[in-house]
Amino acid sequence: MDIQEITARVERDSVILRQIMAEVEKVVVGQHHLVERMLIGLLCDGHLLLEGVPGLAKTTAVKTLAATIKTTFQRIQFTPDLLPADILGTQVYRPDSSSFEIKKGPIFHNIILADEINRAPAKVQSALLEAMQERQVTIRDKTLQLDNPFLVLATQNPIEQEGTYPLPEAQIDRFMLKIRVDYPSAEEEKEIMARVYQGAADNVSGVVDPAEIVAARETMRSIHMEEKIVDYIVRITRATRNSNEFGLGLDGMISYGASPRASIWLGMAARAQAFMTGRGYVTPQDVKSLAADVLRHRIILSYAAEAEGTSTDDIIKSLLERIEVP
Numbered sequence: 001m002d003i004q005e006i007t008a009r010v011e012r013d014s015v016i017l018r019q020i021m022a023e024v025e026k027v028v029v030g031q032h033h034l035v036e037r038m039l040i041g042l043l044c045d046g047h048l049l050l051e052g053v054p055g056l057a058k059t060t061a062v063k064t065l066a067a068t069i070k071t072t073f074q075r076i077q078f079t080p081d082l083l084p085a086d087i088l089g090t091q092v093y094r095p096d097s098s099s100f101e102i103k104k105g106p107i108f109h110n111i112i113l114a115d116e117i118n119r120a121p122a123k124v125q126s127a128l129l130e131a132m133q134e135r136q137v138t139i140r141d142k143t144l145q146l147d148n149p150f151l152v153l154a155t156q157n158p159i160e161q162e163g164t165y166p167l168p169e170a171q172i173d174r175f176m177l178k179i180r181v182d183y184p185s186a187e188e189e190k191e192i193m194a195r196v197y198q199g200a201a202d203n204v205s206g207v208v209d210p211a212e213i214v215a216a217r218e219t220m221r222s223i224h225m226e227e228k229i230v231d232y233i234v235r236i237t238r239a240t241r242n243s244n245e246f247g248l249g250l251d252g253m254i255s256y257g258a259s260p261r262a263s264i265w266l267g268m269a270a271r272a273q274a275f276m277t278g279r280g281y282v283t284p285q286d287v288k289s290l291a292a293d294v295l296r297h298r299i300i301l302s303y304a305a306e307a308e309g310t311s312t313d314d315i316i317k318s319l320l321e322r323i324e325v326p
Contacts, residue, residue, distance in 0.1 A: 010219055069111070297312075
């Protein structure tokens, strides 16, 4: 297909995103960045990690998004006493038949809200690894496939340390995007109060079938990406591993850079961004706009960088400013 034909398909299939956006905005005021990133995750079939202080509508946004899709949703509240079997399920002995039967856990739904994921210990967090990567769950000697779509949207609170457990690097790398959720403006906060008092959360309805999302994904994957854009993505990712190769002057600031999974997700997210704006091709700006969300949880800073108060977002901003744009 040529770009004009791809663009025509994109304009036709992107209608479902506008329908979802309209329903979500009935409840969620502002937070356009958060809502757009959730739609990108939905398009790319990628899991999302939402980070922000309490009360910023992280949980509400996820529940509202799930309500707009005619599919199954399950909220799992992560707590220090949670066990892997509480999420995945277990085998139950049936005396009448003298056999074991698998009782599926809450992970067997299409959209999973892992609320306050860093409140559970590493053993429980690791129970999600197979489900998030292979879309399957193994209980004893049986492997069960998860439904499609399967999406994990996890939330965590960055300021409360007591009773929390840092996510292992392998777990964090499974998330396509790490989204920072910020405070609303004064006008948005007034609107939030008004909508809560009016009970706006009860007005959301399912407007999209999972089959429509699958069709939109196929169209999104057909969006044209020039090889020079692919090279640009690879340069950005490689620069997080070896800044000296690109002369960026970030010596000793990064202990570990992003894995090739970052390049894969950054390319996919750039296509999704083009899809949402109705274009049949990817631009460098699509890549730059998603780079921070894809990379910030995949870069491990050195002690020197942390001592200077440098954040991963500062590093990413520096990379984007200094790497040549095609």
